[in-house]
């Protein structure tokens with residue numbers, strides 16, 4: 399029985415492929431996928447689909463894939479309902495509150511916050527006892543305080559380059575983020591042996607990477 403895996407496309411694709419390859423998964427068809435949307439490994443043990451992070455959770459919840467490889471930012475924002483079995487310890491980044499130089503963090507009045515993560519943002523400001531207006535933005539969130547759409551943003555940062563190049567400053571650090579291996583509950587019952595076999599191999603690779611560091 400092949401395992402169907404939804405993999406988040408974009409910046410984690412490469413490190414995930416490296417990890418899977420080290421765990422013995424044949425990732426050559428994935429590397430050479432061109433415009434193909436469904437990619438089978440040559441031994442037919444695995445079938446991959448590449449999707450946007452929020453769609454990975456949709457596929458997982460509907461049961462059309464067994465496994466999702468997706469960031470903890472997406473899992474928190476979309477209230478993950480499935481089993482998170484592994485922290486792959488890649489795609490590491492962090493949520494921050496950021497804005498322009500003149501932003502006054504303790505100023506009176508209702509702030510406008512731009513973000514791709516409205517739930518996480520609301521929770522953060524609730525924890526501070528502050529009422530804010532949250533505006534959902536789909537991408538390039540850093541634009542919001544620069545063009546006057548929002549007072550500040552809540553977004554993830556990895557290298558800090560985007561903030562720096564746009565003269566934005568960090569005012570607070572929120573949760574850390576990393577890539578997780580999540581399994582559909584029903585699949586875990588039906589394909590337990592195959593899933594745990596892959597989990598064991600990945601765990602070994604992750605532990606070995608730590609030893610080498």
Ligand code: PRP
Pocket residue numbers: 536537538539540553554555556557558559560561
């Ligand atoms: C994310 C995030 C920042 C950027 C930060 O966006 O929303 O914009 O990465 O990375 P850095 O700290 O390494 O500069 P992403 O590139 O995923 O896409 P988006 O801008 O389309 O949201």
